[in-house]
Amino acid sequence: MKLIDLLHRWTGGLIGLLLALLGLSGAFLVHKNAWTLAPHADDRRLDDISQLATVTQMLMADPASRPQSITYASDDFGLLRLLYTAGKGAYADQHGTVVLQWNSQWERPELWLFDLHHHLFSGDAGKAVVGMAAMCGLFFVVTGLLLWWRTRKTFEWRLVPARMTRPAIIRHHRDLGVVVAPLLLLSLLTGAILVFRPMAALLFGPDAPAQIDRSLAAPPPLTARLAAHLDWARMIVTAQERFPDAELRSLTLPRKDSGLITVRMRRPQEWLPNGRTTLWFAADSGVLVAARDASTLPTSVKGYNLLYPLHAAKVGGLAFRMFMTLSGLALTLLGTLAVWSFWFRRPKRRS
Known part of the structure; x- marks a missing residue:
């Protein structure tokens, strides 16, 4: 002792x-969403898929001003978050009008505080x-x-x-x-x-880390460059048609030359704020390549997906x-x- x-x-x-x-x-x-100050942050979340598709097309149409990712409004935060390269970003209302911009995370306390806590x-x-x-x-x-x-x-x-x-x-x-x-x-x-994902074995069994890695992995990379002009609205509509009960959460451009555009959705039974229901589209054509339904994931993976909602x-x-x-x-x-x-x-x- x-x-x-x-x-x-x-x-x-x-x-x-x-x-x-x-x-x-x-x-x-x-309490981040409660104290983040920005115009229209209290707006009610829109779930009209045609409106979301139109806004996405408008924001992503111009390659010169296209964001790297869009995080859509949620029930407790009524703005879209747009992230660009070199730490730049913006908040836009749900009609696509930019209401606030920043050139560095140091201009937004919610961003640098998140970076401090996580990294x-x-x-x-x-x-x-x-x-x-x-x-x-x-x-x-x-x-x-x-x-x-x-x-x-x-x-x-x-x-x-x-x-x-x-x-x-x-x-x-x-x-x-x-x-x-x-x-x-x-x-x-x-x-x-x-x-440290291997620690998931403590809660979900010795095979859980490998199973989580397999289940949450993206499809194999494509040798496809991001096209200058794509039908972004059609991708959003396709995602909603595939999962009619899901809430649109984010769209992300290809990372590390993966050749895949990622759309994440959140089905009603999911606790994870951005969900694990995911669709991947080819970067050169916008064609649907693969989709993952979070409701069909193994039990250990579903358990792992509960950790962040509990932690945060x-x-x-x-x-x-x-x-x-x-x-x-x-x-x-x-x-x-x-x-x-x-x-x-x-x-x-x-x-």
Whole structure:
């Protein structure tokens, strides 16, 4: 138990601030659509497929001003998000009129905060660091519960420490940690698995990672260049005809010379905000190449697709968003006070 206590304290003292940063940014991102300020953000989502097809054709028709991707309006955010190269982007209303533009993610707090939380502004390397921090957080929760059990009879609920002394901070840290442990486990476990897909084996079995990779893979690349002029409206109509009950979520141009235009849709039974129901169209002709119905995916893959909605509180309404906000704020408090007590409130050694 002494070894566990030593590892818990030293690891917390070293990465507590990183976990606090992830917790605080996550608490803000849970409510991102509510505090993103832009004209027409409160508009009701349009589900008229002919209108969506017309708007898509208008936005994608000119190769010189064509965005790399369109994310369509949702029930809680009434704007289209257009992303271009070099970090540029724009918001457009559901009739295709651009209402807000930016030349860098630093001009939009919702964008740089998302990058901070997911990548620490460092791309894939930062994403790996975030995943390792989440794994350390899981270690803290498990070992913290073991260490709390010895002192369970002294449990006392406090939102903040009674005093800013090391014993009071440690006692508060221990008791608050056990209260929010279920929420922290949910946040940290889902976050770690989303970064390190092989960890899905912990929840869905040893074959799950390979099955997820196979099921979510795109079709083989095509040797096709993106045509200057395509019938974009017809692609949208084709997607809706293939999945009549699905909500149109995004359209993305080919990546890494794949030769495939990707359209994502969300069927009613899906929790994932942008869905996993996907259609691929040839970049040179706009002909449908392949389609994937999320309702037919293996059970382990469907389970994996639930992780992000749970992590980001995209289900459960305001009540679940508040629970996940509590998780983020608790992680912030636990992380900062752990570092404070470890580095600045250590007892002085007697000579």
